[in-house]
Amino acid sequence: MVTVPDFSFEAEALAAGATFVAGVDEVGRGPIAGPVTAAAVRLDPGNIPEGLRDSKAMSQAARERLSEWLLTHAAVSVAHASVEEIDEINILRASHLAMERAVAGLGQGPDFALIDGNLLPRGLTIPARALVKGDARCQSIAAASIVAKVARDRIMVDLAQxxxxxxxxxxxxxxxxxxxxxxxxxxxxxxxxxxxxxxxxxxxxxxxxxx
Structure with a gap:
């Protein structure tokens, strides 16, 4: 049975005084080639698309469709850490660096971030909360996982050429x-x-x- 993420973590942060809550996730820690990619997404509570899930639990067609929707209707930032950075600072730190860059890339700076995983990137400059299996529990993180997965897959298709x-x-x-x-x-x-x-x-x- 597929777990359906909800908006409760975002709602909790908003109720505590946050005004711009971003979900953040990365893709690409396991591959042996290519960059690691992260996305940060702020959802509009009044306009959340149907079908948000952990990107790993979705078909490619569903990911592509939702990624395009999110790029049009949500605040989205995508960032990467290069192969050279992965080799220099290790994959965990590089994935966190990509997350930090994704958060920084949002046009209007968020004041709270929900981060997939059990560790917070040490370079974050805003309050944040780490959520284990966040992409299966939190809609904003699920959205970030979808955008990051689609973006990285496209990079790898280009590199395959x-x-x-x-x-x-x-x-x-x-x-x-x-x-x-x-x-x-x-x-x-x-x-x-x-x-x-x-x-x-x-x-x-x-x-x-x-x-």
Whole structure:
């Protein structure tokens, strides 16, 4: 049974005096290639679309449809942390950096953020609350998860055109069996995360790196 998120966490923050509550989520901690992407979304309480769910529980078509709706009808900001940043500061910190950038990118600065996960990004400059499994419980976080997922998937489709053979248009950079085999066949690309074990091991073995 799919859990349906609601607006109760946003309502609680608004009742406590907040005026601009943003839900924040990231996508892309697990892949071995590509950036990590975050989105921050402020929903209009009087105009919330039907069907908001954790993006992982939705079809691609449903995500695409809701993402377009949100970009038109909600305050939305999307941001990224690069492969180089992931390798330099680690994936957790990079995902938090992307979240911080997404919050900062909202045109009118929020005064409260609802963050998916159990840790708050240390660079946030506004009050915030961390919600474990927030994308399944909180509508604003669910909306952010949808926007971030669609945005990152599109990036990976574009990168698949530049680096064919790895299947990123299908696996979004996750370490599927086909992706791992492609690494052995074609080598490591500049957009693979060198700090991640499968890539590090291949580089240590001296397998060809795609220019």
């Amino acid at each position: 530049q680096f064919p053979g790895y299947g990123w248009e299908r696996n979004a950079g996750y370490p599927t069996k086909a992706h791992l085999q492609a690494l052995l066949d074609f080598g490591v690309t500049p957009v693979h995360r060198r700090s991640f074990k499968p890539i590090h091991n291949i580089l240590y073995q001296g397998i060809y790196v795609t220019p």
